[in-house]
Amino acid sequence: MDVASGAARGHLLRDELLRRGLRLPQLRLLVALQDTGQVSGAAAQMSMTQPAASRLLSELERMVDARLYDRHARGVTLTPAGETLAARAREILYRLDQVQTEIAALTSGVHGLVRIGSVTGPAVDLILPLIRDLRIAYPEIELSVHVDTSDKLGEALLSRDLDFYIGRVMEGVDRRAIRLEPIGPEPVSLIVRNGHPLTRREDITLADCLHYDWIMQEEGGLLRRTARDYLLSHGYEQPKRILSTSSTLLTLAIISETNAIAPIATAASNFYASPSAFGGGIHRLKVAQDMVVDPYSLVLLRDHEASPAMLRVLDLLRQKIRRRYGGDGTLPATGDLIAPAT
Template sequence: MADLGFAQLSNWLRFRHLVLIDTLARTQNMHATATEMNISQPAVSKMLREIEHQLGFDLFRRLPRSMTPTDLGSQVARYAQIALNDARHFVGQVNHLRQGGHGLLKIGSIFAPTSVALPAAIVAVKTRWPLLTMEVLEGTSASLLAMLEHKELDLVIARFTLDRHRQLFEFQPLAPEPLCLVTGSQHPLAGADDLPLAELANWPWIVFPTGTPMRARLERAFAEAGMRTPENTVETISLQTTLQLLQTAPMVAMLAEAMVAPDVQAGRLTRLALPFPLVLADYGIITRRQETPGWAAQAFIQALRSDVQARNHDGRPADNG
């Protein structure tokens, strides 16, 4: 079987083909795909046969109640999704520019930079380009990097969670992330000069989900102290939920210092006195490898790096004020 060439592919492949592949991969149902694309089911079946004939392999397994992607089909569906997201971004940028705007920049960030570094960079960029629309999404490193890979974001401020990320993305380190243990101000441990480490695991904890760097650091801290990991836990990435729980229940959480500094200063939360430091690896600016960021992304990256460097030069931590 001859290999598929780019010229051959570009001569017949259409965006409608990509939409069909992406939709069918999501719905895994011919009827649902036809409804979403507003065409008949026979038309979907005919178009799929044509695509598979041109590619030279099956994209989907025909099962009695569903159509699941084959191994090759999963790869094709992934690239179809990336191409469609890229096209949507292009259309959005063009329409925004036609209406007099300066484009659209989509940024993903973990929580620590959102307290100081991220807002400062946004203000700096918006001061120069007030008509530039900026969208900011908070989340875990894993979820944000998945969106970056699929071109749903222009850049991410996070840290790698998988080895393959080093092949997919460029990383520019920004700052470490100091962590602390906190409770509500009414917690029995609040204000204790000598923290009874052996009792920590007995309290209810609010933790990040399994697989996140924050969760891994917490588990490592307990292992290094020779203690069992807490079993009475609530898992969430929501800062608002975490803060509310800490203030209304006798719970403990490990969070970035920057995230809790305002509540500690206001007396709503109390930092526990730890005999050992808690620091995560540096977070940084992450962009897609072998793809030059657009002008807006480059301007934002420069503003972000300038702010962090200025804080470091002044002797102020980059992310905890």
């Protein structure tokens, strides 16, 4: 076989699915099926009837010569083959979405959508000032900011629903798929409402705090584990009464209306304690001031092709990290993270 015929055969192999009739609506439908877990839900996302969706999926199964999903009482579950194809389909659709952004950036300057994720502390400490500066430096760049726990942010990054996030990489994530730029540890503070009985006392202790209800993340949450381990390492048991919630808004609302105590990121506690936020109704207790969560990082996908807009945002963000935490990623003293507004 000569080189030319070998290259031609390789080209045919690469185009095999396209030659069999693969169409983009089939890839979109499979991704929608993975997201919804129901043929009817996927059909609704695609604005087609359920019979039409079933027909497209059947054609796709014949095309790849593999069963792509199994039906059950509550909907459908993708098979390993279906999961593999859906992952590749999501990548293809994402890259096609990026084409228009890249073309627009070449013809009319830098603009586009950049999707950022962050845990609570850096969201206040880094992302909030980033948003302010970005509106001045690059007003045409649109930001989407998702604040959540590191496990949820990791899932969103791997499914390419985020461009990058600031947080931690949880157990079970394939480290070969990601890139880390370490930033530093995240201090934690205990907050109460202004006027809480503990705000009228000097030299309070952790033992004093345990007489009150605590508002914490759900079991298994990193912030909850940090508070639990801190109490145990200092010889204290867990609070007897705990309300579990992952909602920062609900936590602040309960704190404002009751005598409960909550551990939250110090950067967030400083912001919420300022007169401009919640009327200055939140108070940070001067106890357990050395409590910190494990270090967090800037987390990116290793194979992600950054758009011009994403590169601009990352450059601004890295500048802020260097200015705020120093070139080695070391955090400043706890009280220096964010000065209360005046």
